[in-house]
Amino acid sequence: MPLAIVLVSGGLDSCVVAATAALDHDLAFLHLSYGQRTQERERQAFAAIADHYQVEQRLAVDVSYMQQIGGSSLIDRDLPVPVEHEDTASIPTTYVPFRNANILGIGVAWAETIAARDVFIGAHEIGAAYPDCRQVFFAAYNQMVAAGTRPNHPIQVQTPLIDLDKTAIVRRGLELRAPLHLTWSCYQNQEKACGRCHSCQLRLQGFRAAGLEDPVTYEE
């Protein structure tokens, strides 16, 4: 089977992406920590999901330079994490400028080195106000990859969740027997998920709308 790199944060979305890619690819897993509050917990979830899929090629990259650049409450410890996301039309303060372009750049560089054909990322447009989560961005990104890499080795960024909402992602994960119990989504804590941050809220709504119980434990 062709080799695919999967960007695995340790969260719900990337776990479902890994399950999707595993259907018809050999897998290599890439984890990025960029100084976010919950990076240790996310790394633990990454390793558990990689073990589940028996992935041998793993690369964990420290991109904490993003913390130097700042401009986001996810990486700037002086900004409060928004507990609820009130206005989906505006760009939230958890936005890391140009984050997807940066992390895909690492994925594509690694793909060129290990001769992977695809780079999978769990981005989805629905509910995301970030400019670099939209289909139009990924289409432009693939044009740029085609122009900037070796012509004898085409690489494609794949976004199998792009049109799905959280509920559909939860359902897809169950269909594909993705190990959702191993995932971590909370922005706030490292032990028990807070259940209140934007990421926990989205996740909980997704499970609720799918009529399922989230296997992860939350704070009281």
Added chain:
Amino acid sequence: MPLAIVLVSGGLDSCVVAATAALDHDLAFLHLSYGQRTQERERQAFAAIADHYQVEQRLAVDVSYMQQIGGSSLIDRDLPVPVEHEDTASIPTTYVPFRNANILGIGVAWAETIAARDVFIGAHEIGAAYPDCRQVFFAAYNQMVAAGTRPNHPIQVQTPLIDLDKTAIVRRGLELRAPLHLTWSCYQNQEKACGRCHSCQLRLQGFRAAGLEDPVTYEE
């Protein structure tokens, strides 16, 4: 004047780019070290050029994750640096996969954070066999930036040297009174330039063809 970020390695090309950008922009300087052999010497050249242009906003980012990815003699200390570059049609082993996409990603993220309008890079197509040094790549990159950043804050990657050869770059530098004596190009050494590596050879040929003496000292 509008704010521009200039990617300044400390080499000849980026010094001439800084001189070009300085004509009609306020400057912010971005330096990247990616585990290359000569990074200390390059950082010193960066600081000297920044002092010359009285640049206050400076960001030095460690992207040594590129060393983890490997695949290039510039960052993989087990591969020999090619002394002379025999075959310009093939891609040399000094190629860092997708390097320009990675470093521009950092430049654009910083541009979004500090509201810079332009990101200048000293790439040139002539004599470069790297896919991510070509005009077609930068055009595709700018399309991707437009799709992936805040719509109210357009950012453009600028490549003022794209059509120039080394001789023309040396001449341009002199016209603009760029501080070429502060630059560093050698891939091999940190004290005196070796004069033999591909980068030294290109530089020396450029000065020779321009009928000028290189102000930098070389090994005997």
